[in-house]
Every structure is written in structure tokens, then in C-alpha cells.
Amino acid sequence: MDCKLLRCLFVISTANLSLLFAQDQFPSWEEKHSDEPFIYLVMERTVELNSDWSTRETIHMVAKIQKESAQSLGEIPIEYDEEFQKVKEIKAFIITPEGKKLRYKSLQSLTPYAGEPLYSSNRIKVITMPNVVPGSIIDWEATIITQKPIIKDAFWDLFEFSIDAPVKTLRYKLIIPRDTPIQIKSHNIDVIPQIKEEGDKIIYVWQRDFVDKFEPEEFMPPWDEFIGYVEISTIRSWEDIANWYWGLVNKNLKISPAMKEKVKELVKNKNKLRDKIQAVINYIRDNFRYVSMSFGYNNYEPHPSDEVFDNKYGDCKDQVLLCMAMLKEAGITAYPALFCSENKGNPREKLPAPSHFDHVILGIESNGKMYYTDILEKGYRFDEISLNLEGGYVYVVNDKGGFFYQIPILDELTYMTYRNSTIHIKKDGSAVIEVTSLWPKDLSIYMRENWKNMTEKQRQEVLESLDETYTSGGKMLERKWENMDSSYKQIKSYIKYERPGWAEVAGDFITFSPCGGAYERRNIFVKEERKYPIMSASNSLSKETWIYYVPEGFEIVHCPEGIHLKNKLAEFSRTYKVEDSKIIAVEIMRYKRVRLPAEYYKEMKNFYNKLAILTRQKVILKRKGVP
Structure with missing residues (x-):
């Protein structure tokens, strides 16, 4: 065989093996996102602006169902106003995992505000798909005709390229009359539109392929800084x-x-x-x-x-x-x-x-x-x-x-909350507890509005539930609420109750967890890596004070050391002071409105890890005279 031919076959076979190896090493886009509840194979909108400022908008979506949690996609709502809009050319079918193509099951026209004449023109068409099971593919398309613009001789639109699910092909097509004065502005994307002219029309097409889903993180700056979108407007100012x-x-x-x-x-x-x-x-x-x-x-x-x-x-x-x-x-x-x-x-x-x-x-x-x-x-x-x-x-x-x-950002004192508690510990581990609290503003409003609309029976049931939650089989001795009838003030409450088994008793020793016990590790800042900057949107401050009275005949043999955790976003402190036969504990939690780079993530993660560990503290009391 010719040597040149042999060398050529060798090169081809090597290339094929490299390609096969690469395919094994790098999964396909579908495989990469196989664990998602669903993926979009196609998501596209085509908007055509006519010379009379009416529009024709066609929506086309192809979604693959991968888990049962995505079965709700089988109900497809299309909202419109029948006074000046029409929904036409509805096409919808589903391809089953076995490859069968089935037409939509039903198409309903609903009035979402029935009985409310002011909104009688609002409508929703709902397409119901059959056999929505993992492995099936929903493919639907509909056209909305808007017969007149909201603002005379004006048009605007916005298309997002950051979606809450992976998208294989994401496309936005805009068709406008050639002489239309239009402004286009892109945000957080580098997609350059393809532009062509057809007769008296100009056609713009933006397209991105293999788009990962947008996954926001906790304590994140405004999403608008990270979501990719393009906006269109003919409005001058x-x-x-x-x-x-x-x-x-x-x-x-x-x-x-x-x-x-x-x-x-x-x-x-x-x-x-x-x-x-x-x-x-x-x-x-x-x-x-x-x-x-x-x-x-x-x-x-x-x-x-x-x-x-x-x-x-x-x-x-x-x-x-x-x-x-x-x-x-x-x-x-x-x-x-x-x-x-x-x-x-x-x-x-x-x-x-x-x-x-x-x-x-x-x-x-x-x-x-x-x-x-x-x-x-x-x-x-x-x-x-x-x-x-x-x-x-x-x-x-x-x-x-x-x-x-x-609108301004509030300072930390505007809606500050506090709670003051006194705990009289008894020798058997029970306690008489008094708690005075200033409720958060939003909780005050929620409680006040609900209380106002409750029946007397419902109110009594709420109080009984609260009593049992606090006393755990003990007895509520006194309860007072202030500002329940005030329209604007934060609610202030006072309760006094007996609680059995409040502290642990072991022979001559009594132990308890101060300050409400340990902080459970919250489900924030738990991932290994951080993508976006960190930001607290508001300032807040809460303060709690506990005074523990040691029972007669007992002494304090161990009081925890104070804790002080502080970084650029959050601050936590617990201080303890022993005075004769009582312990005074003060806890302060503060958040500051601040923006930090993603590199600060480990510092925040460490803050919450330490908070969970260091607050696992105990106070130990011992009967006097016992060695």
C-alpha cells in the first residue's frame, strides 16, 4: 500500500479516536443539565411592529420534562386583554418518551376577575397538555395580536437572556418598519444582533446557544446588575x-x-x-x-x-x-x-x-x-x-x-427590636420567667391585622397555643400586650410564666444553655464557592438581655466567656456579667448595608460556622458545700 495513503489513514483514525475520546470526556449539553427538573430546547419570541404601531408577537417554546416536579409546565397560560388583543394560531403538542406526538388536550378561555366589572376585559387562555411525564417534550406556539399601542405612536420591549432554567437555543427576533426611529440598549450581555433588510422592514435577531440557568445567591446585590437583557424603545424621553x-x-x-x-x-x-x-x-x-x-x-x-x-x-x-x-x-x-x-x-x-x-x-x-x-x-x-x-x-x-x-435606606435604629428576660431558677430545674419584647415592625403589623379579623374563639386558640409553646406544660401567670389597638406602633408584650424542666438537674448540679441556646447553622453561605458579590440590602439591629437568678443554696461554678464576632457585614456579641447570685447576659446582632466582593465569601461562611460552634455554651450551678 502507498506510504502516503497509510499516513493519511493513520491521521484520520487518530483524529476519530481523539474525537471519540473528547466526546467521552465532555458530556453533551443535555447530559450536563440532565439533573434539572426541565430544560428548554428552544425559547424564542418574534415581535413585528407594523407601520400603524400594532404588533404581532409570536412565542415558541420547546421544553423537555426531566422530573415530576416540572409537570406543572403542562398548564400553559397566555394572558391578554380582549379589548385590544387577540390570541391566534395556537399550536401545541407533546412528544411522549415513546416518540408519539399528541395534540393538546384542551384550550380554555378564562376570566380571572369574574364578578369584578372593572377588570372584565382581562382574559387568560390556558393550554392543557396530556401525558406530561419525565422524558416528554412540550412544544407550543401562539401569536398575540395587539391592535393598538398603549401610548400613541410608541413601542417598547425587553427580552431577557438570563433564564431560571437551562436553554439550548434562546432567540429574540424584532421586525420593524425601516423608517422607525428606535433605541436599542444591551445590559450585561455581549450578544451582537444580526441585522438585515427585507423590503421596507429591518430585521434584528439576537441569539444565544447553550445558556446555563441563572441561579441567584443569598445576600446578593440587585439582580439587574447580572441579568443579561436587551431593551427596545421608540419613546424619546x-x-x-x-x-x-x-x-x-x-x-x-x-x-x-x-x-x-x-x-x-x-x-x-x-x-x-x-x-x-x-x-x-x-x-x-x-x-x-x-x-x-x-x-x-x-x-x-x-x-x-x-x-x-x-x-x-x-x-x-x-x-x-x-x-x-x-x-x-x-x-x-x-x-x-x-x-x-x-x-x-x-x-x-x-x-x-x-x-x-x-x-x-x-x-x-x-x-x-x-x-x-x-x-x-x-x-x-x-x-x-x-x-x-x-x-x-x-x-x-x-x-x-x-x-x-x-427612597432612602433606613438606619439600624428605625425598626430596632429588643427582648428583656428575667429567669428565676428553682432547685428542681423549673423556672419562673418574665419576658418583655418589642416586636419587629412587620410582625407587629401582621399580628395586628390578623388579630383584628379573628373571632373570639380563634383568639383564644392562638393564646392557648402560645401558652403551651412557652410553658411546656407549665402555667401562664400573666400576659399583657401594648399597642395592639395602635395603627402604627410596634407591639410590646409582657409575659410571666412557670416552666417545668427548664434547666437540667444532675445530682447537686444544675446546667442550662444561656441566651436561648446555640445558634443552629443557617442555610446560608453553605456552598463551597461564591459567584456573585455579597450585599446586605438593609441595616438591622436586635438586642436581647437575660438576667438569671441562681436558686438559694447554689453557686455559679462556670459561666461562659463572652463572644465577639465581627466582619464588614455582620456583628454578633454575647457578654456575661456575674453579680452575686445572678448572671446578666446581653446579646447583640447587627447587619450593615454594605457591598463586598465574592472573595469575602469565606469570611462570611466562617462567621456563621463560628456562630454555631461558640454559642454551644453551658452555665453550671453547684449546690453550696458540695466538693
């Missing part, structure tokens, strides 16, 4: 957004005679401006039912405020507009403030589009200052910043073009 939404406000802000009478009643005998404001807000909070509607593409325009007043229900933007109308009647100026959490990123740094916001709160002008309050959040005065609002971004809509604002 944020001022155009303000002018559009202010027009909706003027169109729908209506004050009926009944509203005027109610406002007159609410502000009667209230001389201070802040009391008038709070009276109107409390009336809406206490008397209007919230209907959950996303502040999304179909749901930007608030309903007329007089209709909301008569119906006694509405979503966030409806109730904000109602409050604006009633405050206006009382001579107080207020504005709608489009809101998004800090996690969604600063909208000022994005293209103008209302879709950056998912909520509407109220901005109130009082004595030259602006205050921001969520009409839906009970338990807060209008001049207090709630835990859910801190750090969030607002775009205040007014008749001057609007403005941005970031």
Missing part, C-alpha cells in the same frame, strides 16, 4: 412618559358628590395637615379591597376614581388615583409614583419605558417636602418608610415632566 401618564391621571381623576361628603367627614375637626392626609389614607386602607393586577403591558391606565370609590375595590394604581382625588378635595397635592424595587435596577439608567415599573405608590407634597407611601401597606404612617419600599426607585409623574427619586 422620560418626559414623554410623564406627559402620557399625567394625561391618564387627568382623564380619570373624578370627584363625585359622595366623595366630597366623605372627605368632609374625614377631615372634620382635624387642624393639622398630616392628620388630614392620614385620615384619607386610612379610610382607603380600611374600606377598599385590593385586586391584584400586575402593572404590566395591559394594565397601565387607572380606572375613574369615582367608579373605584363606588365599587370599593381596585389595584394599586386605582387606589392611588382615588387617594389623589380625595386629597385634592382636602386641598392636598399628591402624585402617582411609579415604583420598582432596588433589585430591578435604576430605571434612570434605562431606555424610557413604563414596563420598568411593577407598582404604583403615592407621592404626597406637604410643607415643602415629598413623602412616599404605599396605599396598600397598612401599619405605616404616610411619613414613614416601609421595609418594602426602602432603597426602591420611583418616577414621580406630574405636570412638569416628572422626576426620579430613590
